[in-house]
Amino acid sequence: MDFDAYSHALAALALWAVLVSVLGMVSTRGRSPENRCDCGKPKRDYANPVYRAERAFMNAVEVSGPFVAATVAAVLTGAAPFVVNLLASLFIVARVAMAFVHIRTExxxxxxxxxxxxLxxxxxxxxxxxxxxx
Known part of the structure; x- marks a missing residue:
């Protein structure tokens, strides 16, 4: 099968891997003994950007499986390339926006x-x- 028609969707998968990795790094910044639970995770407090960064990362991890599975399945079954590329790209835009909103605001x-x-x-x-x- 020729995957050239799905270049944007495949790039979106790669960008998703980068975004989740960056969120993982960001989620560890600012932790201190005062703002952590015994498990090492930040204490639940949406006013705290450290907690919000952790939640942004965990939310990205939680949605990774469905995004990867749906995108790969759409590519492998030969679903309409334009729409697959569009949806995968829109997903990335929505999730970058969500990461920004999640970490920087309440x-x-x-x-x-x-x-x-x-979703x-x-x-x-x-x-x-x-x-x-x-």
């Missing part, structure tokens, strides 16, 4: 909107993969 509405946009991209990719498979 704006729950904006964070939820970014999350929903990314809709994943669901659309998964539906396209299932339809293309049959």
């Amino acid at each position: 704006n729950q509405s904006a964070r939820s909107a970014c999350f929903a946009a990314g 809709l991209c994943i669901l659309a990719l998964a539906v396209m993969a299932v339809v293309a498979a049959f």
Whole structure:
């Protein structure tokens, strides 16, 4: 199979790996004995940017499996390349925005909107993969 038509989706997968790795590094900054639980994680406090950075990283880790699975399935089943590329790219944009909003603000509405946009991209990719498979 020729994967050239899916170059944006494949690039989105690579960018996702970079973004999750960067969030992992950012999530360890600023931890101190005073703001950590016994497990080493920051204490729950959305007013604390250290806690929000940890949550941004963990949220990215939690959504990684579905994004990778849906995108790879859509590519391998030959779903419409333009739409697969568009959805994978929009997912990255939504998740970069979510990381920024999550770490830099306490704006729950904006964070939820970014999350929903990314989730809709994943669901659309998964539906396209299932339809293309049959």
